[in-house]
Amino acid sequence: MAINLYDSAYALETAIRQSDEYRKLQEAYHAVTADPEAKQMFDQFRQIQLNLQQKQMMGQDISEQEVQQAQATVGMVQQNAKISQLMQAEQRMSMIISELNQVIMKPLEELYKQI
Amino acid sequence: MAINLYDSAYALETAIRQSDEYRKLQEAYHAVTADPEAKQMFDQFRQIQLNLQQKQMMGQDISEQEVQQAQATVGMVQQNAKISQLMQAEQRMSMIISELNQVIMKPLEELYKQI
């Protein structure tokens, strides 16, 4: 890979690291990690999400009961202020990552449109 | 989103556009597009790939016959020099994109490791 490509990628990595959105995400993560109750709730939530995602990817059926359990956990988790802030910070960060990806992928997108 | 993030993303986009790998990919695409026989073969190949991917994503079964049809098309397509060069150029580009993504995603990866 050309030096210039690496340089540009590292410059973007630094810009992400220094962005307000990343700093807020870091703070929100640390707030959850420092609070054992929030941490345990959050881990449980992530585990349920992961299980559902894996089932979906493998084309397995998701039961009514599993959907209800997931919804109940989301409801519980959103009532915790620290987790709720973390989830908002994650959403903002993932919107930014997706905007950055749209910019970066433009050259390839242009090619695919032609063919 | 902060100006600096956009600037860095656009700088990386330009670096991709000016890279040898992207220029080679462009050339390979245009060589295929300019050759009706190669173009038709390539479109057919892409369509088969797309169908299989969609079936996989939706958890549908892929029949023995479909696997054989896909393999036969890959074999046929690889014997066309223009398509074979295009597929190689695509592979190199997608390796680079994945390396770039690893660099850019490092800040987030670090966070996820902590929690």
Ligand SMILES: [Ca+2]
């Ligand atoms: Ca295409």
Ligand SMILES: [Ca+2]
């Ligand atoms: Ca995590």
